[in-house]
Structure formats: C-alpha cells, structure tokens
Amino acid sequence: MRPADICISVFLVLGSSQVFAADPQSGKLLYETHCGTCHYEKIHDRKTTKIDTIAALKVEVSKWSAQTDRRFTPAELDDIAEYLNQSHYRISR
Numbered sequence: 001m002r003p004a005d006i007c008i009s010v011f012l013v014l015g016s017s018q019v020f021a022a023d024p025q026s027g028k029l030l031y032e033t034h035c036g037t038c039h040y041e042k043i044h045d046r047k048t049t050k051i052d053t054i055a056a057l058k059v060e061v062s063k064w065s066a067q068t069d070r071r072f073t074p075a076e077l078d079d080i081a082e083y084l085n086q087s088h089y090r091i092s093r
Contacts (some may be wrong), residue, residue: 027083032067044088
C-alpha cells in the first residue's frame, strides 16, 4: 500500500466526522459506476465477511478504490461505505 493510501485510510477511520453525513445515494451511483463492473452480490456476503465495524468497512472501500480508474475524495469514499453499509452490511453504529 502506498503512503498516500495509508493516509487516506487513517483519515477515513479516525478523521471522518458525523457533522458531514455521508450520502448513500451518491455512494450508490459511485459504486455502480466505478465498482459494480467487478463486484457482484456474493462479494458482500455477510456470512463470510470479516468486516464488522464501520471503520473496517471504510478501510476496505479505501483499499479497493485504488483498483478503479478514478481517484475518490474522502467524502466520496464515505458515501460509498455508507451505501454499502445500508444496502449490504447493516453494521450498527
């Protein structure tokens, strides 16, 4: 992982604020446009996942975002994580 990726991951886990609520609708659009071509429903299987916190979900979203042809802002990564949490993971806060 590149130093910039580590910084983004740390920011997402420690620095994101509830003041700026993530937008799951924006996250859905971003996910379907940039992530959905490689992903399918089984990827998010709750029975086999090790993702059990919002922080862990944000780290995974940040880590895998490097596989796309797009650089996401920290807010966009939060939006994607929020969409995935609401649609698949349902991790309580």
